[in-house]
Ligand SMILES: Nc1nc2c(c(=O)[nH]1)N[C@H]1C(S)=C(S)[C@@H](COP(=O)(O)O)O[C@H]1N2
């Protein structure tokens with residue numbers, strides 16, 4: 001745990017000392033990954049069907065070196081470190097996950113972000129034969145997400161390739177998923193096959209499905225409620241000492257690090 005805190009971009013705060021990671025079982029048995037079903041236990045049950053090797057990520061759009069990047073090549077090139085982050089789902093539950101991964105900025109810099117790029121678009125694999133949930137029109141598949149370029153380049157934004165020092169399980173988004181700890185969990189898109197640099201705000205899966213409920217930014221904000229429930233508190237997943245509800249923190253507790261990204265923005269309008 002100590003190493004992870006130091007590893008968190010040197011940005012550990014006093015209150016981070018209270019960050020106790022959830023168990024391996026909590027993290028890998030209670031999931032949202034609708035490509036494998038909408039039940040919390042469905043991903044753990046079904047995600048073994050996903051072939052993650054070999055895996056290729058297309059990086060294209062406004063980059064100097066567009067093309068196919070093999071996962072093997074990415075793993076060889078990137079410096080893997082541990083980051084212990086809060087994960088706050090928009091459904092008002094939370095856990096703490098000890099991720100292993102690398103800064104997204106390092107991967108984007110490898111591809112060479114061109115001048116004029118303003119956003120990054122992400123896309124999840126879509127394989128009807130390996131992802132039983134995608135046979136139903138729950139959302140407009142494939143799952144897509146996006147970040148503003150400065151959010152994507154922020155040192156807290158990582159690509160996770162592991163949990164607890166092991167390769168990331170399929171149900172958590174193998175072989176590589178985004179983690180943006182100050183945003184609601186659905187921004188942290190799993191099993192990524194395409195990353196596109198663009199000058200246009202990209203469409204995002206939940207915004208397309210329910211635009212009045214899920215905005216592009218989706219920063220964790222206890223003062224802006226979901227139309228159907230309060231976001232002021234959250235249920236802590238897992239038993240033990242810290243079980244129960246706790247107050248939700250502005251930007252999920254990463255306010256010191258990220259508030260400057262949104263200076264002058266109305267966070268109620270830009271939800
Ligand atoms: N492709 C894809 N990515 C996804 C999802 C999904 O259904 N499909 N669910 C999101 C939601 S709502 C959350 S809360 C997190 C959950 O991550 P975890 O299962 O690793 O805790 O993944 C996000 N990424």
Ligand SMILES: [Mo]
Pocket residue numbers: 032088089090091184185186
């Ligand atoms: Mo979520």
